[in-house]
Amino acid sequence: MTGKEPAVPAVALGTWAWGDSGEAGDGYFGSRLSESGLREVVEKAQANGFTLWDTAVVYGMGRSESVLARALAGYDRSEYQLSTKFTPQIAGDGDDPVADMLEQSLDRMRTDYVDLFWIHNPSDVARWTPPLIPLLRSGKVRHVGVSNHNLEEIALADRILGEAGFRVEAVQNHYSLLYRSSERAGVLDHCRKHDVRFFSYMVLEQGALTGRYGPANPLPEGSTRAAVYNGILPQLQALTDRMGAIGEDRGASAAEVATAWAIAKGTTPIVGVTKPGHIDGLVRARGIELTDGEVAELEALADAADVDTRGWWEQEM
C-alpha cells in the first residue's frame, strides 16, 4: 500500500469465524467463541503488532463486524486498521448500494472510515467499481482492494479507478499450499510487478492445515468446514506431518510453518485467529525463514495430496 498509512503487519487477522460467536458450535466453523476470549485475542494481537483486522458484512451477517468493534473498544482508532467488504450478492436496492453497505459497516464498527475496502467478488466489475470513487474522495475509504478477481478483472477495476486518480492497492485471494491458482494464473507476479499487496486467505484451509485436526480428531461435527474438509484429512496427513517436523526444529507448529510459507511467497496471510495462543503462533511464524528447499518440498507434498479446496464462492483464476 502507499501513502502515509502505518506499515502493514506481516500477517493480517481474519474474523470470519467470529461471526459464529453467540451461536456456539452452530455456525460455519462450529467454533465456541466468547466475547471475553476474543477480547484476549485482540489484546495479545495489538500488543504484538498485529493490528490489521479483516472482516465482512456476510461473516455472520454483521455479527463479526460488531463483535470485532466491541473487542477493539478502548483502543485509539489510530492503533488498528479495519478491512471490510462490499458483497455484491447482498446489495440493497437504493441509489448507491456500495455506499449504503459501507455506511452500515461503519455504524457496526463504530468508526467513520475503513482503512481497506474490498469488492468481495467480481460479480460485475464495471458496475461495482465506480461507486468506490466518491468513497475514496470523501476519506470514508482509505484504500481499495479487490477480492477473488482474476487478472482481467483486476485490470478492469484498476482502469476504472485509474481514470479518477486512484488504483487497486491490494488483492485478496484464496492462496495456500493446497490452492495455488493465483500463482499459476500470474496474479502473484502481477501484484509483485505493480506493487500491489497480495493478501492470501485460508492459508490454514480453515484448520485442515494446522496439524491440530486429522482423521482421529476431525473438524467440529456439524459445521460447514467439517463437511468440506473432514473427508480429505487422510490425504493431508503427509503434508501436515512434514510441516510439523520442519516446525519442531524451530519450536513451531505445522500451522506456523503453513503461515511462514505464505510469507516466504511474498504474500500477506490473513489468518483466522480464534484463540490467544494463535497470536503466539503468529509471532513465531513471522520469525521463521523457510529455505527454498523446504518450500519446494512442501509444495511437492501438497501437490501429491491431490485435493481441490476451491471454495464454493470462488471462480477458477
Ligand SMILES: NC(=O)c1ccc[n+]([C@@H]2O[C@H](COP(=O)([O-])OP(=O)(O)OC[C@H]3O[C@@H](n4cnc5c(N)ncnc54)[C@H](OP(=O)(O)O)[C@@H]3O)[C@@H](O)[C@H]2O)c1
Ligand atoms: N475474500 C474472501 O472471499 C475470503 C474468503 C475466506 C476467508 N477470507 C478472510 O480470510 C480469513 C482467514 O480465513 P479463514 O478464517 O476462513 O480460515 P483460516 O485462516 O485458513 O483458518 C482459520 C482456522 O484455523 C485455526 N487457526 C487459526 N490460527 C491458528 C494458529 N495460529 N494455529 C493453529 N490453528 C489456528 C482456527 O481453528 P479453530 O478455531 O478450530 O482452532 C481457525 O478457525 C477469514 O477469517 C477472512 O477474514 C476472505
